[in-house]
Amino acid sequence: MLDKSSIEYWVFDLDNTLYPSENNLFSQIDKRMGNFISRQFDLPLGEAKALQKKYFQTYGTTLRGLMTEHDIPPQDFLTYVHDIDFDVLDRNDALRQAINSLDGVKVIYTNASRDYAEKVMEKIGIAGLFEDIFDITSAGYIPKPDPRSYHKMIREMNIDPSRSVMVEDIARNLVPASDMGMKTVWVPTGHEWSGAGASAEHIDFTAPDLVAWLKSLVED
Numbered sequence: 001m002l003d004k005s006s007i008e009y010w011v012f013d014l015d016n017t018l019y020p021s022e023n024n025l026f027s028q029i030d031k032r033m034g035n036f037i038s039r040q041f042d043l044p045l046g047e048a049k050a051l052q053k054k055y056f057q058t059y060g061t062t063l064r065g066l067m068t069e070h071d072i073p074p075q076d077f078l079t080y081v082h083d084i085d086f087d088v089l090d091r092n093d094a095l096r097q098a099i100n101s102l103d104g105v106k107v108i109y110t111n112a113s114r115d116y117a118e119k120v121m122e123k124i125g126i127a128g129l130f131e132d133i134f135d136i137t138s139a140g141y142i143p144k145p146d147p148r149s150y151h152k153m154i155r156e157m158n159i160d161p162s163r164s165v166m167v168e169d170i171a172r173n174l175v176p177a178s179d180m181g182m183k184t185v186w187v188p189t190g191h192e193w194s195g196a197g198a199s200a201e202h203i204d205f206t207a208p209d210l211v212a213w214l215k216s217l218v219e220d
Contacts, residue, residue, distance in 0.1 A: 002165070002183060002205065004217055009164040010102055011153075011182070012130075013144075014110040014117055016169040017210070019089055019124050021189040028084040033062050036080050040072070056193075060143040061111050067141060074141050082116040091125040098214035099129050107157050108133040109166070111143040132157060144173040145197075150180060167210065172197025178204075185213070 012018060015026050030052075038048035055065025066072035099106065107130055110117050114135040121127045134157060139149040154161055161180040167187060168174050174184040175198050185205045188194050207213035 002217060004103070007163060007165055007183070008104045009157075009159045010099075010104055010106040011109050011159070011164055011166040011177070012099075012106065013166075013168040013170070013173065014108055014120060015112060016189050016191075016194075017167060017187050018095065018126065019092070019120070021169070021191065023088050023090070025084065025086070025088050025120070028088075029081050032081040032084065033077075036077060037062075037066070040066075040070075060145055061136070063111075063136070064141065064143050074136075078113045078116075078136070082113060086119050086123050089120065089123040091123070092211070093125055094211045095214075096125045096129065098211050098218070099126060101218045102214065105157075105159070106130045107159070108135075109144070109153055110134070111136050111139075113137060144168075144170075145176055147176040147179070150176045154180070167207070169194055170197075171203060174198055175202045178202040185210075 019025065033052050034045055034049045037043065037052055038045050041048070043051070052062045055062045059065040059068060063074055063077050066077060067074060108117055110133065112135060114133050114137065117133050117135060118127070134153045136143060138156065139152055142149045144150070161182045164182045165185060166174060166177040166182045167185040169187045169189050171186050171194065174186060178184050183204045184202060185207050186203045187207050187210050205213070
């Protein structure tokens with residue numbers, strides 16, 4: 001069990017971590033990323049999806065690959081892929097209560113944009129609970145799991161890694177956090193990419209049901 005007395009900072013990923021992947025919000029983004037690449041380079045959709053996956057695996061995000069390989073303006077990409085239906089998300093009062101019960105500073109750390117993150121947080125009912133949002137623009141478009149992004153995040157958010165917890169659905173994104181001394185919580189989704197790229201030594205806790213895991217901390 002996590003020693004709550006040693007924790008002052010809670011760092012939460014957003015997509016597929018604070019809402020269920022079954023809600024199919026991110027699947028809309030995934031589809032639009034493929035469409036963006038297909039239109040941008042006049043590629044069949046299958047080839048565009050393969051390129052999208054390659055960039056995600058190589059660079060951490062599709063956007064970073066497009067910026068590095070093709071000098072794509074990041075805001076053009078972000079505006080297009082985040083033009084989605086947020087109504088698939090449900091308000092989660094149990095999650096709000098669980099997060100609100102945590103003592104300490106709480107921040108969102110996402111590879112998405114601030115505007116997108118705020119819309120998601122509003123829909124699921126957790127707006128106003130977090131000190132700040134460290135988004136992809138704040139990171140200088142350097143995404144998780146690049147360690148440079150984490151160092152920038154803790155510096156700008158004034159976070160002590162040794163007194164922090166990071167919660168994330170993509171296991172490989174927990175590796176730099178663990179290496180910096182953070183306690184790590186993996187929220188598995190069942191997707192093939194969710195558990196790839198990390199060993200057990202980088203994952204301190206596994207929380208298939210994040211709300212239940214957070215409640216167990218309060219009840220302990």
